[in-house]
Amino acid sequence: MTMQHDGIAVPTSGGARGTRPRTHAVPRPNEGVWPGLATPPVAPAKARIAESLFRNAVRSLPVRVVFPGGERLGAGGPTSPVMRIERPSAFFHRLGANSKIGFGESYMVGDWTTTDLPGLLTPFAARLSTLVPPALQRLGRRFAEARRPTAEVNSVEGSRENIHRHYDLSNELFSLFLDNTMSYSAGWFADGSDDLVLAQERKIDGILDMAGVEAGMHVLEIGTGWGGLATRAAQRGARVTTLTISQEQKTLAEARLAEAGVADRVQVLLRDYREAQGSYDAVVSVEMIEAVGVEYWPTYFAALDRLLKPGGRVGLQSITMPHDRMMVARNDYTWIHKYVFPGGIIPSVEAIEDNLARHTGGLHVAERRSLGYDYARTLGHWRTRFLARWDEVEALGFDETFRRMWEFYLGYCEAGFRVGYLDVVQFSLQRRPSF
Template sequence: MTTQQDLPRGTGTPDPVTPGRAPRRRSRAVPRPNEGVWPGLATPPAAPVKARIAETLFRNAVRTLPVRIVFPGGERIGSGGPDSPVMRIERPGAFFARLGADSKIGFGESYMVGDWTTTDLAGLLTPFAARLSTLVPPALQRIGRRFAEARQPAAEVNSLEGSRENIHRHYDLSNELFALFLDETMSYSSGWFADGSDDLVLAQERKIDGILDMAGVREGMHVCEIGTGWGGLATRAAQRGARVTTLTISQEQKDLAERRLAEAGVADRVQVLLRDYREARGSYDAVVSVEMIEAVGVAYWPTYFAALDRLLAPGGRAGLQSITMPHDRMVVSQKDYTWIHKYVFPGGIIPSVTSIEQNLAADTGLRITERRSLGPDYARTLAHWRARFTDRWSEVEALGFDETFRRMWEFYLGYCEAGFRVGYLDVHQFALARP
């Protein structure tokens, strides 16, 4: 049970229960950002030996990074010059204790509670991301995975019920929250910027058109979309003259998507179903799915790809957009439990291009016929989101979100932006068809 002692100051206010809907049962203590509940976060772990080891590893790792690490009292390490990002470690004891207990979670948690600060979060995290796989020696990484680091909880497996709870914990934080930092298309995925343009709305429309083109969507077709979001892609497909059946497992997203579709004048062409991809039925001229596979989980990739194949009519094409990571890193880290899992995307796993190809070959008759990479575009997209979130923080705060949430969301957006900046993460659009 979460007690008041577990909560840092400024816990926010609970979201009201939606009328007519029973509150979700919670069998274990998990962060609930929209209620200001942060189990155990306020107290750093008591791990003096691990803390000393973590401090030694951290000092060795950052000594050659182009950053400046500043400790209380003025000690400085790092190889950065006067214009390089600065990381100020405000509470070294707590910082190294969290890092020693579990580096994949403790680094982000220590930022959330203010153990360290910076004036350029994405800039600071970028050199860390560039050397993510080599900051800790491989032998120590293997020891850490075996003995020290947490593994993904069984409760977050992406079964039918598990997926609904995992999606609820992120996408149902607040429709108003997402509306404040996303653009007017409400696209929560990478844009695709035209040369010379920094307009996020145009980039999102170009991205949507790009994936619809890959799936060959045109007038008179019946399209299945797996992962509705807030209806932006379904709206665009309907404006092309297609009929759309779009699937979501978020009641909150469904409600807002239907309102937005009505406002766009295409509600008569789009059906929004509260349905998991595993429960989908029918035969469609095209199937599209944008950045939904990351929430599927390795164990269910065969089922997901088989669903794309099963739903696609003969001669049809599918458009898939997915964040990707290097295959070797995916293989060694796929069971890790990270800060992103704990606070942002429970149950998530980013595939590699190789794993997508392998699953298509093993479980479908589909093959990749075209692809494009949008990695640098995602870094720019995230920078837009981070700036909008920061600029509109007072409005976010008015929704009931606390200061810990602000630092959590800043870290999430900056952490992801850094990964795309250096190519540790990428995002691809794929056209899929039967040979």
């Protein structure tokens, strides 16, 4: 495949999943294309400010930062994570140009390294809101940081493109680091167990219970994944209609459903949630709302309400973040948006409750369960498996830049769940009784 860092290249072989015209340059990891990544931005004034802020921030963190020549910063002891700044100038220029993107990009290109990525990122995540003074945060949002591209708004067509950029990377890639259930969401570990398969099965049963799924029901799933939840619902005796906008996922999900012997009870539709029709005894949606976008939350919750029969329940699993942080960050364009989940936004519990109150006919949160620390453990499993099987991932056509990108993505998320900056919640949504 083509290996190009600057500009958009046309792939010559391998890895391509069908490129589409775009109005702005975006990374194409499965084609080895990383627009603009090879060359650090030139921003000397911003770099000096970034260096001053970084040095001041890490002095009190339980980490050890080592510069070329031996200079050391940080409040960490001998067993604390070590961050080695290999190319200080490039690192601070990337950080100064846009801290929310540059920090991750500098890891992707090797400007800094560490032997314990989630361990290093955890103390940063714990103090994320205080590392930079509030006044400078506001100034940065206004003048320095990139805004989310309009091309990544989650319209029907925009959602398909955003999902294509992540979930259609390669079914084989995901199969190498996920467990046998092919669940790409938080597991729910039983006390004393570290078995990821059992944790994922427990999670699936947990959300099906939240929706009250039983034999004889017709269940709608919004967001098929690779068919694990639909399989389990069918094994309970339910009939399932499941929606996906990823052709790659639809193909593999149907094969897995057939292998499990439940294909006659599950229909996989290549369809957006906004195009869904019918009336269902239960609706389930696991970690799909994060791809909806703030402007479409009313439409999403109205769809849940419209598609649910009277007396039915919704099982909703969502990553969440504190409401104040969500409000501050909802228009930001971050490293995660650029490289992993274009168009994504994580809601708060308050935002979910507010949208239920405003845009449904009485749906409310009747029960909830937090699995935040379980997600940290799940991500740890994925990262370990990904690195252990890197040779097989590389054989699929992915390059070293992708390896560092995916490792940073998994470690960055693990750190967020470790410290509670992120949570994941299972909700049972029910209609309030009318009197």
